[in-house]
Amino acid sequence: MSEEVKTVKETCTIMTEMVLPNDTNTLNNLRGGKILHWMDIATAISAGKLANRPVVTVSVDQVSFLNPIKLGDVVTIESKVTRTFNTSIETYVEVWAENLPTRTKYRCNDAYYTFVALDSNGKPTRVPRVEPQNEEEQKQFDGALKRRQLRLIIAGRMKPEEAEELKALFVQ
Numbered sequence: 640m641s642e643e644v645k646t647v648k649e650t651c652t653i654m655t656e657m658v659l660p661n662d663t664n665t666l667n668n669l670r671g672g673k674i675l676h677w678m679d680i681a682t683a684i685s686a687g688k689l690a691n692r693p694v695v696t697v698s699v700d701q702v703s704f705l706n707p708i709k710l711g712d713v714v715t716i717e718s719k720v721t722r723t724f725n726t727s728i729e730t731y732v733e734v735w736a737e738n739l740p741t742r743t744k745y746r747c748n749d750a751y752y753t754f755v756a757l758d759s760n761g762k763p764t765r766v767p768r769v770e771p772q773n774e775e776e777q778k779q780f781d782g783a784l785k786r787r788q789l790r791l792i793i794a795g796r797m798k799p800e801e802a803e804e805l806k807a808l809f810v811q
Contacts, residue, residue, distance in 0.1 A: 643767035669708035690756035722783035
């Protein structure tokens with residue numbers, strides 16, 4: 640039986656939302672929790688496309704809030720799978736906003752979300768591999784192992800001395 644392999648393109652998700660009054664804080668900016676919620680949905684869809692089964696969020700890291708998103712702006716959330724491991728799926732998400740009257744687009748957020756695929760009994764199950772098709776995808780694919788090791792160290796599931804990919808960054 641051959642291992643299933645998918646391309647990053649097969650996992651791409653684009654989601655669009657408009658910032659409405661109930662989505663904002665007292666400064667008329669989109670609430671941080673709301674954008675994280677939307678980002679979680681988009682990345683879960685990407686991970687689900689790869690796994691062909693339910694997935695659950697297990698970590699969110701390296702969230703950057705670059706610019707506030709204003710009331711009335713249109714938000715575009717783009718996500719994709721960057722790499723898979725045995726049962727886990729790393730995704731990358733990028734958020735852009737557009738002021739419709741001025742047609743000004745600006746980058747707002749990005750982050751990495753990690754999911755685990757679940758079988759029919761709710762237990763972690765193996766996922767297909769994702770295969771990078773270009774230089775940008777390969778760069779994210781290669782960096783995923785370092786990000787994974789860092790997540791595992793922070794979670795106490797890996798000892799720093801076991802993180803070979805991270806050690807290579809600091810040792811010549």
